[in-house]
Amino acid sequence: MRTERPKTFNKTLNQSLFIIGVMICWELLARTRWFPPLLFPQLTSVFSSLFSEIAKGEILGRLYFSLYLIAVGLGLAIITAACAAALALSSNLISDWVQTVMAILHPLPGISVLPIIILWLGTGPQSIMAVIWFSSVWPLITNLHTGLRSVPATQIEVGKNYGLKGVGLVWKVSIPGAFPHILTGLRIAWARAWQASVAAEMVFGASGGEGGLGWFIYKKRFFMEIPSVFGGLIVIIIVGLIVERLCFEWIEVRTVRRWGMTSE
Amino acid sequence: MLTETGLIIENLSKTFYVGGRTIEALQQINLEVVAGEFVNIIGPSGCGKSTLLRCIADFEKPTTGRLFLNGKAIKRPGIDRTMVFQNFDQLFPWYTIRKNITFALSVAAKSNSTKERNKKADYYLDLVGLSGYEDLYPHQLSGGMKQRVAIARALSVNPKILLMDEPFGSLDAITRVALQKELIKIWQETKVTIIFVTHNIEEAIILGDRIFVFQSNPGRINKIIENPLARPRSLDSPEFNSVWEKVHVHLNFDSKKRKGGGKKQGRAVAEKPLSSGACFFDI
Amino acid sequence: MRKKCLLILSMLLIFTVFQVPAYSAPKEKIKIAGQFGLVYAPLMVARSQGLFEKYGLEPVWKEYGSGGAVREALISGEADVGFMGIPPFLIGWDKGCPWKVALGFVVVPVGLVTYDPDLKSLKDFKPEDKIAVPSPGSIQHILLAMAAEQELGSPNALDNNIVAMPHPDACAALISKKGIKAHFTTPPYLFEELSEPGFHLIVDDISVFGHPFSFNVGLASQDFHDQRPVAYSVFVSAISEAMAWINSNKEEAAEFLAPEFKLSAEKTLRYLEWEGMNYTTAPYGLMGFAQFMKEAGYISRVPASLEEIAFENVLSFVGSRAGGLSEIEMLQGR
Ligand SMILES: Nc1ncnc2c1ncn2[C@@H]1O[C@H](COP(=O)(O)OP(=O)(O)OP(=O)(O)O)[C@@H](O)[C@H]1O
Ligand SMILES: [Mg+2]
Numbered sequence: 064m065r066t067e068r069p070k071t072f073n074k075t076l077n078q079s080l081f082i083i084g085v086m087i088c089w090e091l092l093a094r095t096r097w098f099p100p101l102l103f104p105q106l107t108s109v110f111s112s113l114f115s116e117i118a119k120g121e122i123l124g125r126l127y128f129s130l131y132l133i134a135v136g137l138g139l140a141i142i143t144a145a146c147a148a149a150l151a152l153s154s155n156l157i158s159d160w161v162q163t164v165m166a167i168l169h170p171l172p173g174i175s176v177l178p179i180i181i182l183w184l185g186t187g188p189q190s191i192m193a194v195i196w197f198s199s200v201w202p203l204i205t206n207l208h209t210g211l212r213s214v215p216a217t218q219i220e221v222g223k224n225y226g227l228k229g230v231g232l233v234w235k236v237s238i239p240g241a242f243p244h245i246l247t248g249l250r251i252a253w254a255r256a257w258q259a260s261v262a263a264e265m266v267f268g269a270s271g272g273e274g275g276l277g278w279f280i281y282k283k284r285f286f287m288e289i290p291s292v293f294g295g296l297i298v299i300i301i302v303g304l305i306v307e308r309l310c311f312e313w314i315e316v317r318t319v320r321r322w323g324m325t326s327e
Numbered sequence: 328m329l330t331e332t333g334l335i336i337e338n339l340s341k342t343f344y345v346g347g348r349t350i351e352a353l354q355q356i357n358l359e360v361v362a363g364e365f366v367n368i369i370g371p372s373g374c375g376k377s378t379l380l381r382c383i384a385d386f387e388k389p390t391t392g393r394l395f396l397n398g399k400a401i402k403r404p405g406i407d408r409t410m411v412f413q414n415f416d417q418l419f420p421w422y423t424i425r426k427n428i429t430f431a432l433s434v435a436a437k438s439n440s441t442k443e444r445n446k447k448a449d450y451y452l453d454l455v456g457l458s459g460y461e462d463l464y465p466h467q468l469s470g471g472m473k474q475r476v477a478i479a480r481a482l483s484v485n486p487k488i489l490l491m492d493e494p495f496g497s498l499d500a501i502t503r504v505a506l507q508k509e510l511i512k513i514w515q516e517t518k519v520t521i522i523f524v525t526h527n528i529e530e531a532i533i534l535g536d537r538i539f540v541f542q543s544n545p546g547r548i549n550k551i552i553e554n555p556l557a558r559p560r561s562l563d564s565p566e567f568n569s570v571w572e573k574v575h576v577h578l579n580f581d582s583k584k585r586k587g588g589g590k591k592q593g594r595a596v597a598e599k600p601l602s603s604g605a606c607f608f609d610i
Numbered sequence: 611m612r613k614k615c616l617l618i619l620s621m622l623l624i625f626t627v628f629q630v631p632a633y634s635a636p637k638e639k640i641k642i643a644g645q646f647g648l649v650y651a652p653l654m655v656a657r658s659q660g661l662f663e664k665y666g667l668e669p670v671w672k673e674y675g676s677g678g679a680v681r682e683a684l685i686s687g688e689a690d691v692g693f694m695g696i697p698p699f700l701i702g703w704d705k706g707c708p709w710k711v712a713l714g715f716v717v718v719p720v721g722l723v724t725y726d727p728d729l730k731s732l733k734d735f736k737p738e739d740k741i742a743v744p745s746p747g748s749i750q751h752i753l754l755a756m757a758a759e760q761e762l763g764s765p766n767a768l769d770n771n772i773v774a775m776p777h778p779d780a781c782a783a784l785i786s787k788k789g790i791k792a793h794f795t796t797p798p799y800l801f802e803e804l805s806e807p808g809f810h811l812i813v814d815d816i817s818v819f820g821h822p823f824s825f826n827v828g829l830a831s832q833d834f835h836d837q838r839p840v841a842y843s844v845f846v847s848a849i850s851e852a853m854a855w856i857n858s859n860k861e862e863a864a865e866f867l868a869p870e871f872k873l874s875a876e877k878t879l880r881y882l883e884w885e886g887m888n889y890t891t892a893p894y895g896l897m898g899f900a901q902f903m904k905e906a907g908y909i910s911r912v913p914a915s916l917e918e919i920a921f922e923n924v925l926s927f928v929g930s931r932a933g934g935l936s937e938i939e940m941l942q943g944r
Binding site: 215217218220221222223224225226227231235236239240242318321322323324 | 384386404405406408409410412416417419420430431434435464465466467484
């Protein structure tokens with residue numbers, strides 16, 4: 064513990080300095096006007112347009128909508144993955160099927176199924192949710208599956224020995240035992256869902272009234288409000304960082320790191 | 328039935344079917360363990376020692392035969408028979424040391440209050456000499472400490488029988504001797520019945536009242552050896568050597584029956600000089 | 611493996627050593643950014659007939675998926691000249707892109723098509739009835755906003771119905787009646803959709819705008835115009851020639867264009883002769899779009915005069931009639 068704290072502090076400081084450095088380089092590069100300022104705006108105009116978009120309320124509304132799409136898509140993916148893993152645990156036959164489906168569909172980028180999803184589900188938010196679901200369900204299943212399988216047989220038997228069975232055994236032993244994998248799965252799934260939600264709305268199929276951040280960026284691009292495009296990107300980055308740093312790292316420190324279940 | 332209190336095993340056989348092959352892990356095992364007794368099981372690798380313990384714990388179902396504990400047939404895993412495994416991963420890494428024990432207590436007896444459970448956990452941790460480590464997580468303990476926690480946990484639910492499957496097998500010699508001493512102390516204090524599997528002749532002689540010598544292919548009891556040595560036992564006494572010879576002969580007898588390498592291995596072990604303290608032979 | 615590499619290397623060496631460089635003066639290049647579709651037929655003609663080459667210019671043809679992409683190509687210098695609808699041009703102009711109209715580029719029918727017999731006017735659209743346009747800020751989007759203002763009182767009335775989809779995808783979706791209810795589109799997709807039984811127009815270009823308008827304009831940057839005047843006039847001349855050729859040789863043009871569009875020659879000819887098709891460099895409706903877009907908030911200012919957004923050849927073409935507007939001047943408004 065005592066050796067860890069200065070290390071994390073240094074890391075944060077180091078990273079912040081790096082980001083500030085990149086921003087300074089950006090600003091200098093933009094001011095040289097080597098690139099058309101219309102396409103490569105100064106950070107000052109990026110941030111001022113970001114603040115005005117925040118003040119107008121549009122960007123936060125879009126962000127809220129993106130997060131809502133992800134919450135539904137990712138939530139459904141988690142439920143699907145839990146069911147699939149439960150079925151796979153209950154029977155070897157189904158386990159083989161799940162693995163086959165995983166092997167076939169996992170490599171497909173979520174966005175590549177968008178055209179088919181649009182044909183099946185239309186162009187509303189349900190299609191974006193379906194793409195999010197599709198992008199995040201495979202890493203979830205894979206990690207849950209391997210996680211549950213990696214729980215030492217001894218620990219399962221200890222659980223049985225003290226009187227646990229069925230759901231109680233899964234809940235009290237298998238799930239915590241599989242937690243490092245589950246957390247990894249959630250991390251990947253979140254990243255994929257976030258990417259998919261933005262990408263899906265940018266490719267096509269976003270509808271005007273109910274678009275998220277992807278649609279925001281897409282629209283701003285066509286109206287040539289390039290600083291706002293960068294503003295949208297900054298929001299995406301910040302949200303990604305916040306979720307990773309504040310949510311996943313927070314959980315990680317309190318669970319798998321504390322439990323010594325990481326290889327780090 | 329002769330003994331009402333204790334473990335009775337009648338005609339226990341266990342056959343595994345693996346990839347078209349049948350493995351007779353145990354064949355026609357008949358034995359009795361009296362309440363409060365400390366018995367050791369020793370035998371070559373693969374002779375079914377673990378399988379026997381797992382049948383008693385009901386992690387495996389016997390192919391034929393019946394098991395009774397205190398006159399009642401064994402039907403499912405339960406806290407009257409708690410197992411201590413050889414591997415260090417038997418503790419739940421996501422619980423603190425204390426929580427590993429209170430977890431067992433809460434599952435076993437939901438009626439207890441948290442306070443009572445904590446008290447009990449601390450008592451058993453004290454018994455195995457781990458006071459002050461309650462709030463650490465398993466990964467912060469040494470292998471020997473982990474095994475002590477496992478023993479404390481197994482004892483905490485007041486089992487009738489403690490099943491120990493080479494619990495000291497992965498420990499260094501010094502820790503091993505210390506833990507043997509502690510185990511005897513605990514056994515004397517708690518009067519729990521212990522069935523202790525080991526690979527190590529000296530460990531078997533130091534610990535048990537009786538030694539069940541197993542042989543393999545198929546796994547069965549070769550010889551039951553009474554161990555009359557007075558406690559505390561010493562490795563240097565002449566009586567020790569005579570028991571050692573007896574156990575060794577019955578183990579050796581088995582390896583002579585096997586062909587080739589087994590014979591040589593047996594002889595090599597026999598020729599090794601006996602010394603005191605931390606020197607052990609693995610057969 | 612090694613041997614093969616050696617062989618290839620030595621062959622490369624031989625070729626480089628023995629290749630006698632045929633001396634040719636490096637030709638002046640002109641990078642042209644277009645899109646795909648019937649509207650861009652003049653570009654295909656100019657390309658195949660070498661209309662730039664005959665002036666000693668080497669054209670570099672670039673194709674993009676949307677007006678927005680053409681605009682970005684022009685700004686970044688990937689292209690010298692390009693084509694897009696008047697609205698995307700005006701959005702760029704409003705943001706300070708240093709460019710002007712060099713020529714009008716084709717007048718074509720544009721319209722909102724649906725398969726739903728219950729949708730007879732914009733008033734019939736319910737919130738869940740999706741309307742596909744190629745992108746926000748495209749000419750189709752702006753025309754829809756104009757129609758919404760006329761019929762529903764607000765240019766934004768249908769904003770929540772809009773779905774951004776490229777023409778081919780939207781056309782397929784509409785014909786299979788999946789996902790979208792209507793499509794604001796242009797030839798040949800307009801013609802294909804209208805050829806389906808029961809498909810009908812809800813809104814057409816003339817009813818919205820009041821008179822025909824240039825569907826596209828040809829653009830050049832001020833720098834290109836000022837620093838490469840010869841290339842600039844070649845650009846105007848070559849495109850004009852291509853258009854004139856199509857107009858006077860419809861059958862031959864159809865024959866030539868059919869394989870490019872993967873259509874039969876008969877069908878292509880039918881499309882070329884569809885009522886309203888007019889390959890012309892005359893600009894129509896430049897100021898009309900600007901006024902509407904300013905009022906609806908899509909741009910922040912309106913050009914004070916045509917001079918701000920068009921080069922001298924366009925200005926002279928439109929003219930400036932003393933004592934009231936001429937007909938062609940009037941056609942610039944709405
Ligand atoms: N789950 C199982 N499936 C198939 N075969 C098994 C299984 N468990 C044990 N066996 C077989 O049963 C036999 C006895 O195994 P067991 O683990 O009881 O031996 P052991 O005496 O404990 O050996 P060791 O001293 O090496 O631990 C071995 O031949 C083993 O291969
Ligand atoms: Mg074993």
